[in-house]
Amino acid sequence: MGLRDDLERYREVGEQRRQDLAEFIQYGDLGQSRDDEVRIPIKIVDLPTFEYDQRDKGGVGQGEGAQPGDPVGQPQPQPGDGDEDGDPGEEGGDHEYYEMDPEEFAQELDEQLGLDLEPKGKKVIEEKEGDFTDMTRTGPSSTLDFERLFKKGLKRKLAMEFDEDYVREALKVEGWGPQSVFEWARENNIPVSKAWIEDAYGELSSDEKSRWDSIEEMETAVDQVTTAQRIRRDGVDEVPFRREDERYRYPEIVEEREKNVVVVNIRDVSGSMRQQKRELVERTFTPLDWYLQGKYDNAEFVYIAHDADAWEVDREEFFGIRSGGGTRISSAYELAAAVLEEEYPWSEWNRYVFAAGDSENSSNDTEEKVIPLMREIPANLHAYVETQPSGNAINATHAEEVERSFRDADNVAVAYVSSPEDVVDAIYEILSTEEDE
Template identity: 65%
Template sequence: MGLTEDRERFREVGEKRREDLAEFISHGDLGGSDPDRVRIPVKIVDLPEFKYDRREAGGVGQGESGQPQPGQPVEPKSDGDEEGDPGEEGGEHEYYEMDPEEFARELDEELGLDLEPKGKRVVEEMEGDYTDTARAGPRGTLDVDEFFKRGLKRHLATDFDEDYVREGLHVAGADVDDVFAWARNQGIPVSRAWIADAAATAADEHGEPVEALDRWVSFDALDEDIDREPATHRIRREGLDSVPFRREDERFRHPEVIEKRERNVVVVNVRDVSGSMRETKRELVERVFTPMDWYLTGKYDAAEFRYVVHDAEAWEVDRGEFFGIQSGGGTRISSAYELVAEILEEYPYSEWNRYVFAAGDSENAGSDTTESVMPLMESIDANLHAYVETQPGGAAPNARHADEVEEALGNTGNIAVARVSEPGDVTDAIYEILSTEAEGDGAATAGEAASGLTDGGERR
C-alpha cells in the first residue's frame, strides 16, 4: 500500500469515527453550524508522516557553539517556538459537514424515525399518458377500441335467438301479444313490432294464418324441447357482419393531468423568555429545536421558519435573537398561541404542512393553560403541536403546563409533550416529538380528536 492509499484510508477512518450524532446533538457545539450546513467535529486520527534528522554541522553530539568547556553554564532552551510568541497559532480542527438532507437521513437511522412528508401546494400540472376519456374531443383522439367495445356491448345486449322466438308463434292458441309477453318473461330483448312482422311473414310463406301452423300445445312444451342459443355462441359460430354504432358510443382520449405537489412546511418555534428561563433552560431549548429545524429542512422541499417569544406578551423575533433573548416579565403562554394563529393565516393548511413547537419551564399564569392555551391549540390546524418542558433537575411544583396539556390532549394523535431535564434527554425528546408526527400521518386536528370525530394514533 502506497502513501496516498494509506493517507486516504486514515481519512476514511477519521470520518467514520466522527462524533456519534446523538452525542453531538446532546453535548456538541451547535453554534458552529448554520441552517443549510451542519458542521460536526471529527475525531482526529493522526496521519503518518516522515521525519528527517537534520543534524547541525560540526559533528555528532556537539553543542551549538562547539564542545562545551568544564564549568560553562548551560542556558535552558525555551519551551516556546523558536520564532514568534509561544502559542500564537491554534490547533487544527476538522469537521464533517452535512447538508440538512444528509442530517435527516442520519437522524432517521440513529433514532429509528420514519417521517414521510406530504405534498401540499400544487406547483405544476403536467400532461401524462392518454389514459382519460371524454365524450367530446378532436377526431384524431377517438378511442377506436372503446368505440368498438361499446357498440359490441350494445349489440350483444339487444341480440336474441330469432328462430327461438318464431317458434313461439307456433304455440296453439297464441297470438302476437301472447308471444311478446312470453318472450319478455324469458328476458328476451324483442319488440312487439318485430313479433308482428315475423307473424305476418310466416303467414305469407305458408299462405294461411299462423294459427294453422300449431306445433306446440303450450309455451312450456316448447321450452322443454327447444333450448335458446346464447348470442355469444351464435356470434362465435357465424361471426358478425357489422356492429351498429351510435354517436353516444364515441369516446375521445385525453391526457391524464398530473399534479406535482411541493412538500413544503412552515415551522413556528415558540419560546418562553420570562424571568424564570435561565441560561441552562435556554440551552436545552436550543438543543431540541435546532436539530429539529435541520431535520425538517432536510425532509421537505421548501421550509420556512418563524420565531415567537413570550413572557406575559408575545412578539416575533429572528432566529439570532430567539435562543438568547430574555425578559424579566411573567408568563402567559396563550399570548404566544394568539400570535401563532395570526402568523399561520399566511400559510393555509390546505397548501402548507404546519408545525408548532413550543418550549418553556411549564410555568404559566393561573388557569391560562386550561382556559386559553388548549382551546387555541385545538383551533389551530397543524400536522403537529409539541411542547417541550425544560426543567433542569426535574419539574418544579408550580410547573403544571406540560402535565395539563398531556392529560387533556395527549391522545389526540397530533400533540406531543416531551420533558428535558439534562442534555442526555434531548434525543429522547426529539424522538418523542417527530415519531408522533410519523405515526399520526393523516391524523385529525386536536379539536376533531378531542370532540370524538376521529380516532388519534397512540405514541410510542
C-alpha cells in the same frame, strides 16, 4: 494497492468514525453548523505522510543552482519542529467534520429513531395534464375511446342477435302461427321481435308450415346456435355502434403542490430561564429545525421570545436572549396566531408550533388563555418542551396542564428535558406524534 488508494481508504474510515448522530445531538457542538449544513465532528484518523528522520537532516542533495560537490548547509528550522525560542502558536489546528445537508440529516434521524414523516403538499404551484383517466361525451375525434365503443357495440350485438334459422324452424310446427312462436321465443329468452316473426312466417310455403308435429320434436331435431358460437365460427361482419355509446378520453388535471412548512419556535426568556435551561432548548429545537427543513421543499422559521410580553427575534438572538421580567406564555401564542394568520395561511402552509420553557407561568394563564389559543391555531403539530435541570419547581405546572388538557389530541406533544440525555427521547416524542397523526 497504491498510496492514492490508501489515502482514499483512510478518508472513508474517517467518515465512518464521525460522531454518532444521537451523541452529536446530545453533546456535540451544534454552533459549528449552519442553517443549511450540519457539521458533525469526525474522530480523526491521521493520514500517512512521508517525513524526514528528525535525528539526521543532513545528506547529499542537489537543489536549484547547486553543482555536484558543493557542501550542503545545515537544515533550516521548519514550522512545527519544536523551536524552544519560538512563540507559542496562536492559531488552532483545523478540525475535521462530516458535512450533511438537512435532507440527509432528516433521513438519518428517521432511520435512527424509526420515524417516517410524510410531508403534506399544501400550496398549489402548478396544474398539469395527467393520464387520460376521465371521460366526457364530447371531444376531438383523436381522443375517442374506440375500445370502449367497440365493446359497447359488441355487447349490444350479443344481446340483440339470435339464431334466425332456429326460430324459422319453430314456425314450421303444425298448428303454430306467429303469436305462438313469439310467446315461445320470450319463454326461451330469444330476442326476436313479433314483426320479424310475421315477415318470416309469410315467406313460408304451405307445406313448410306443417313440417314438425310438435315444438318438442323440433327442439330435439334442431340445435340452436348461440350468437357467441356463431361469432367464433363466422366472425363479425358488423357491430351496431350508437352515438350515445361514444366517450372521449379526457386528461386528469393534476395539481402539483409544494410542500411548504413554517415552524414557529417560542421560548421563555424570563429571569428564571438560566443558561443551562437555554442550552437544553437550543439542543432540542435546533435538530427539529434541521429535520423539518430537510423534509419539506420550502421551510420558513419564526422565532418568538417572551417574558410577560412577546416579540419576534432572529435566530441568533433566540437562543441567547434573557430578560428579567415575569412570564405570560399566552402573549407568545397571541403573537404567533397573528403572524400565522397574516403571513402563513393554513390552506397553503404546514404549521408547527414549538414552545419551550421551565413550565413556570403566571396564574391561570395556561388554563384560561394558552390552551384555548392552542385549540384555535390550526397546526400539524403543537409541542411544549419543559426544561427543568434541577427538577420541577413548585409552580412549574404549565407542561402538566397542557398534557392533561390534550391527552386525547393527536396533534399535541409534551416532552420533558432535564439533561442532554433526554433530548433525543424528546425529539422522538414530538416527531412520532406527528407521524401518528
